[in-house]
Amino acid sequence: MNISNLGEFRLIQKLSKIVPCQPSTIRGIGDDAAVLPFKKDKYLLFTTDMLIEGAHFLKSMGAQRIGRKALACSISDIAAMGGVPTNAVVSVGLPKHTSVKFVTDLYKGLSQIAKEFRVSIVGGDTTQADQLIINIALLGQVTKKYLVTRNGAKPGDWIFVSGPLGGSLKSGRHLTFTPRVAMAQFLVKQYRPSAMMDISDGLAGDLNHILTASKTGAKLWEEAIPCYQGVTLPQALSDGEDFELLFTLPEKVAERLMHWQFKQKRFYFYPVGVMTGNPKQKINAQSYTHF
Numbered sequence: 001m002n003i004s005n006l007g008e009f010r011l012i013q014k015l016s017k018i019v020p021c022q023p024s025t026i027r028g029i030g031d032d033a034a035v036l037p038f039k040k041d042k043y044l045l046f047t048t049d050m051l052i053e054g055a056h057f058l059k060s061m062g063a064q065r066i067g068r069k070a071l072a073c074s075i076s077d078i079a080a081m082g083g084v085p086t087n088a089v090v091s092v093g094l095p096k097h098t099s100v101k102f103v104t105d106l107y108k109g110l111s112q113i114a115k116e117f118r119v120s121i122v123g124g125d126t127t128q129a130d131q132l133i134i135n136i137a138l139l140g141q142v143t144k145k146y147l148v149t150r151n152g153a154k155p156g157d158w159i160f161v162s163g164p165l166g167g168s169l170k171s172g173r174h175l176t177f178t179p180r181v182a183m184a185q186f187l188v189k190q191y192r193p194s195a196m197m198d199i200s201d202g203l204a205g206d207l208n209h210i211l212t213a214s215k216t217g218a219k220l221w222e223e224a225i226p227c228y229q230g231v232t233l234p235q236a237l238s239d240g241e242d243f244e245l246l247f248t249l250p251e252k253v254a255e256r257l258m259h260w261q262f263k264q265k266r267f268y269f270y271p272v273g274v275m276t277g278n279p280k281q282k283i284n285a286q287s288y289t290h291f
Contacts, residue, residue, distance in 0.1 A: 024036075031213075032080040052132075066175070073136070079185075080196055085181070086119065088139070093128070094132060155216055159274060160257075162267075177242075218273055219281065
């Protein structure tokens with residue numbers, strides 16, 4: 001069997017049984033970021049993302065936008081755990097013919113979003129490669145009581161997303177999206193989601209990650225799923241690279257959120273379904289896969 005037959009997530013499950021994990025680790029493989037001991041009232045968050053030319057971007061998309069996306073993906077992971085980003089190291093693989101201007105523009109894009117979210121770029125590595133590769137390793141911090149993982153959803157919880165979905169790659173939004181740090185901080189401090197993650201592989205696939213971790217099922221309200229103009233429901237379910245928040249709230253808390261947001265214009269969250277008690281009730285739609 002090769003990895004394309006096994007699939008990305010079954011491969012990750014297989015590898016997670018091989019790699020060591022110390023007892024002091026709070027949470028390892030299986031969430032948007034690892035959770036590590038830190039301070040009396042805080043955990044350390046640690047995540048990494050690798051972007052490869054041809055799979056996640058084309059050079060023609062512009063070096064600054066590529067650099068921006070590379071760090072934005074990892075910031076989104078930290079946000080989805082209820083944390084704020086702090087320090088990053090950046091490693092790049094560069095073909096020999098890459099111009100110096102392209103590389104400096106790449107780092108300008110990285111630096112712009114780093115400044116926006118108060119991230120310090122504290123090191124990294126460069127090496128020769130056949131195509132452009134960017135790997136970000138990012139640290140963050142989360143107050144212990146605000147930590148949100150994928151495994152806390154319960155039957156009856158409402159399912160929400162933080163924005164319209166679909167068409168991100170075709171429209172170019174995957175290069176310019178804003179990580180939902182402010183939204184996530186608002187949610188964890190005011191409403192305490194029972195589960196949360198960001199949508200990188202499509203609503204269908206990412207919701208199934210929450211269902212697996214929480215050992216629950218789900219029903220989606222198809223007519224309620226927000227789609228960008230010109231995007232079909234199947235695309236909203238499976239396109240990926242939306243980087244919106246996907247989260248669950250107990251019914252009474254969900255109703256309180258809905259009541260609040262009708263009275264203000266700061267944030268808007270879309271209820272799209274409900275968790276069920278049947279773990280076999282998965283979402284049957286194709287999500288993005290890397291293999």
